[in-house]
Amino acid sequence: MKKYNKGLLALSILATMPFVMANTVQDDRIKVTTFVDENGENPSACSLREAITAAYMNEPFGGCPAGKTRTSMTDVIVLQKGEYILNRPLEPASRINILGADESDWSKKDLITDTYPAKPQPTTIIKGNKSFPLIDTSVGKGNISLNDIVLLNGGGLRGGAIYAGGATELTNVHVQDSMATQAGGAIFLAGLNTTLTLNKTIFSNNKAPKGAMLAMTCLDNLKFTERTITINQSSILNNGDEKAHSVIEFCGNVSADLSNNTITNNTASATNGSIIKFTADSQPNTTQIAILSNLSSLNLQSNTIINNSANSTLLYDSIGRKNIAYNLIAYNRNGYSCRHLLGP
Secondary structure, eight states: OHHHHHHHHHHHHHHHHHHHHHHHHHHHSEEOOOSSOOSSSOTTSOOHHHHHHHHHHTSOBTTBOOOOOSTTSOEEEEOOSEEEEOSSOBOOOSEEEEEOOOOOBTTSOOTTTOOSSBOOOOOEEEEOOSSSOSEEOTTTOOEEEEEEEEEESOOSSBOSSEEESSOEEEEEEEEESOBOSSBOSSEEEOSTTOOEEEESOEEESOBOSBOSSEEEOOEETTEEOEEEEEEESOEEESOBOTTOSEEEEOOBEEEEEEESOEEESOBOOTTTOEEEEEOOOOOTTSSOOOSBOTTOEEEEESOEEESOBSSEEEEEOSSSEEEEESOEEEOOBSSEEEEETTBO
16 A cells, blocks of 8 residues: 555656646746836836846846746747837847747638638737847847747848848748848848748838848858758738849858748839849859859749739849749739849
8 A cells, every 4th residue: 555655646746747847947938028128227127128138148137037047048038919119129149039929819720821720910019110120130149039020110221120140030920111221121141150940921011222021141251151041831022112123132152942932012123123033143254253152052832923023033043053843933024034144
C-alpha cells in the first residue's frame, strides 16, 4: 500500500509539471500596459519602447519586467488592442517576438487559406508620422518577429516601416501607408545577416523611388550581400506610383522564394519602371559594376500577378537563376508582363 501511495504521488507531481512550466513561460512574457511612448519616466506602466529595452538589458526597465534573462532566448512582448503612436523609431538590439492582440476566430475558416482559424484585420497598430522608420534594427542588429500587427505611417530615407539589420519575420502583419525618400517604402534590408520571412502579410499604399515595397543593399565590403527572402501567402497591392523605378527590387547574392502570393494593382514608371526587378543593371563587355550576383536565384511559384501598371511587370536579365512555375502573369498594363533587360 505504501508503494502504491508513493507511485501515485510521483505521478501527481509529473502530471502537474507541464502546467507549472506553462505558467513559468507565461510569466516570462513582457506585457505592455500603456499606449504612451514612454522611456523610463513612469515606473507604474510598461511601454513598448521600455519593453524592448528591458528585453535587451535582461533586467527591469521603466515599468517593465526583465523578461527572459538568458541572452540566447527570444523575449516575447505582448501588446493590446489599440494604437501605439511613436515619437521616434523603435531600435531592437536583441531577439524579440512582438505579439499583437490575437483576434483569431476558431468558429470560421480563413478566407485566404481555407483553414481554421479565421484571421481578421489586426487590431494592434504601431503608428508613426511618416518622418522616421517605425522599427530600425540597422544599428543594434536585433532579430525581430512581428505577429498580428498593423505598421502604419512609417517614413524616412530608407525603409519606411522597417529598416532591417537583422533577421526579420512578419506573420499576419499589415504594412500600410509608409514611404521612403530613397528606397524601400515598406522595408529596406541593410547589411549582412538580414534575412526576411513574410507569411500571410499585406503590403498596401507604400511608396519609394526604388523598391516601393522592398529594397536592399547590394554590396558590402565590395562583396555581394548574401541574404534569403521568403514571401508566402501574402498580398502586395496598390504600392508605388508613376514615378517609381520598381516595387520589389532584388540585388546582391539573394535567394528569393515567392510562393502563393497575390501581386496586383501596383504601379511603376511606364517608361522604365518594373514591378519585380531581378537584374544586374550591367551591359556585357563593359566596365559597369553588376548589382546582382550570378549565384542569385529567384523562385516564383503559384503566384497571381495581375492588373499591375509598369513598363515591365517582371524585369530580368541573364544573371542569376530563375524558376517560374504555375504563375498567372497577365492583364498587366502599359508594357510587358515579362521583359529581358537587354532585349525583347
